[in-house]
Amino acid sequence: MKPKVAIFDFTDCEGCEVAIVSLREKLLDLAAEVDVVNWRLAQKRAEGGPYDVVLIEGTPITQEEIDTLKLLRDQTKILVGLGSCATLAGIPGIIDKESRSFWYKKIYGEKYQPRGIDALPLTAYVQVDYLIHGCPVEKKEVVRVLEELLAGKLPKPRGYSVCFECKLAGNPCRLLSRKVCLGPITQGGCGAICISGGSPCYGCFGLRDEAQIDNLLQTLYKFSDSEEVERYFSMFLKKTPEYAKLFRKPRGKNGKT
């Protein structure tokens, strides 16, 4: 029997699913090895569990999404987060829980009935077996992880930082040009695609194991300030414990900062 695979998406842009579609011929190869029993974006067939592998894209923001996430956890052997919205809370995570009500009113008006609770990663609610980071995910990484899962292995994250791939790509080092970069503390696997394009690395692949955050900060503060550094961390990593430790001010008695 082919393994039963399902792909679900919570609140997000669906770019990671588009990345999967962009695999083209490779997607056909992968799809032939499994039984895709549920994929809202791509098919009508929508079977319930139990599943062997569930991929979840997007951030669980509404109660319904949080409930679905918990249900899916119970129904699948392996749960995989697909993309930074799922694995880190990513872009939706830029918005803090406390500021949501202000923006609801400002954007949608006084009478708006919000659906959202907070933008947190999957791991805030359930145990997740593997995180495929990236905004969007890197196609080669998706293939690697799925092939390893199909071979019965639990994939491991890349044991090196973005710097390794950035050097291979022949990019001049941003730090040496006194530009903020989170590459040294970020998991590799992206091929340093943003820096190769001329953009900064905001760490969408998540922190690597044993990330030397303090050492990086020491370097960054030689030419930057804490406000700018915090902004870089706040792009994809705002809902990580490391962000809270580095940048959250201790709360006063009345709960205000």
Add this chain to the structure above:
Amino acid sequence: MERPEFITQIEGHGSLHFNWQKNKVWLEVTEGERLFEGMVVGRPAAELYWITSRICGVCPIAHNLAAIKAVEDALNIKISKSTVLLRKLLLDAQMIQSHSLHLYFLAAPDYLGLDSGLEIIKTHPVYFQQALELKRVSDLIADSIGGRGIHPTATAAGGFHKVPSLEKLKKLKA
């Protein structure tokens, strides 16, 4: 009679509901609010278009270029002719990417009575090959000019962080 889950194969989570008796049709959005307007406040202009492309993963280039244009208008930045041409080509790539995805992958299965776009390979193999080719070519153009097909990395207010090499552009012609 209501028929929920009527248009599920779209980017975004919503379903079309209609009530024949009351002559009413409405779209119900079920996903959470991302509050993009709030994300961009207080950030430098260069991060705005980085964030707005994430509005939609099917048409990120359009959201990216629109925000770049807004920033350029606001700051009265003039751009070169070659920037305009490259952006037009990039946007064309987006059009082909997004429309072929919609046509072959999201909409065609409905018209053909199929479960998924992947089944077109069995029922209409010639069209399926065309779909793959359109996707390949449009992704190649978007990657070459935007730095990445989904969420561009090379675009910027005032021009491009990096423009494609002549070699890369010539390859697109082939």
